[in-house]
């Protein structure tokens with residue numbers, strides 16, 4: 001209560017605009033804001049105001065916790081039948097010489113290389129390769145689980161799944177059921193881009209539609225497979241498109257409750273067909289995180305993907321609604337490095353990640369994919385040898 005009064009005082013003392021003030025009051029009263037109010041936040045909300053309100057919501061939901069996990073990524077191929085204009089990573093079949101295509105054995109060897117290491121999740125996504133079909137991936141997951149039965153397999157965007165199911169001539173439900181039976185646990189949030197159909201046709205017209213993306217996630221949730229959701233922002237969209245995107249996700253979350261986290265993804269402009277579009281500023285990134293936290297009231301977590309925005313902005317984002325900074329990402333993620341992300345070799349030890357979080361006065365928590373607490377690092381000391389060895393993994 002004391003905190004709420006404090007916020008109200010601050011709101012009043014800064015000559016806050018009347019519309020913003022009424023939105024803030026709603027948020028403080030735990031009322032949902034509507035899409036027009038979401039738009040007002042984008043149009044008029046200054047960084048400090050949005051940060052204060054988002055931090056209020058964040059602390060109510062997650063206190064001062066900052067979650068991360070120990071994961072590794074596998075990108076089986078960057079050969080892709082689609083041609084998204086923002087993508088710096090995919091190679092069409094005709095440019096195969098620039099692409100890569102891992103063999104099953106190479107993929108399984110990556111999994112084997114984590115033997116004995118305390119990773120809890122493998123994140124598998126890549127280009128949409130016409131020869132890697134549903135049963136190929138189902139059997140691959142089965143083999144991964146034979147090597148590492150304890151690992152959580154978060155795999156395949158709705159875009160990859162739509163293509164796999166279409167080629168295999170099965171419904172989304174059937175396809176997802178097969179993958180689940182072979183060991184897939186959840187879905188990542190990629191492929192959502194921006195849901196507005198007109199814009200989607202401009203930037204990624206040949207892949208899964210908005211309706212298909214939403215249907216695949218809804219079906220996964222129905223089958224007990226949770227998922228994440230993303231939004232690609234900072235390109236040709238305007239504020240209304242962002243609010244519309246978040247609103248469609250909020251509506252689906254009301255229906256299923258199956259989303260774990262929302263991940264805004266900043267458009268990076270290196271080496272793609274949209275390179276002429278300037279990237280938005282860090283201030284806009286922080287405003288966007290904050291508005292996402294305020295608007296997405298039924299999402300428990302907002303994630304900043306640090307390899308993409310860099311560690312300093314990731315640290316800042318923790319005061320603007322974000323409570324999750326993904327993982328140690330001991331991997332070779334190329335989708336962002338090829339698009340010009342801040343981090344050209346995204347790798348942080350657990351100790352480094354914990355220090356980043358502590359530097360901004362927050363409380364580091366290692367989680368599993370479903371946000372169960374694995375280790376509380378608040379008073380954890382990396383001083384003894386065993387712990388130091390553990391931290392470098």
Ligand code: V47
Pocket residue numbers: 086087088157187188189190191192193228229230231232263265266267268269270272305326335339
């Ligand atoms: O859908 C592609 C994005 C996504 C660019 O679920 C780009 O935990 C910016 O979704 N600039 C795939 N973004 C990655 C993804 C993801 C990442 C981390 C964690 C999770 C999770 C999911 O990457 C694509 C697309 O929106 N992307 N190119 C670019 N130039």
Ligand code: SF4
Pocket residue numbers: 080081082083084087088089090126127128159204207
């Ligand atoms: Fe293919 Fe994904 Fe790149 Fe689109 S974003 S071209 S679907 S790899």
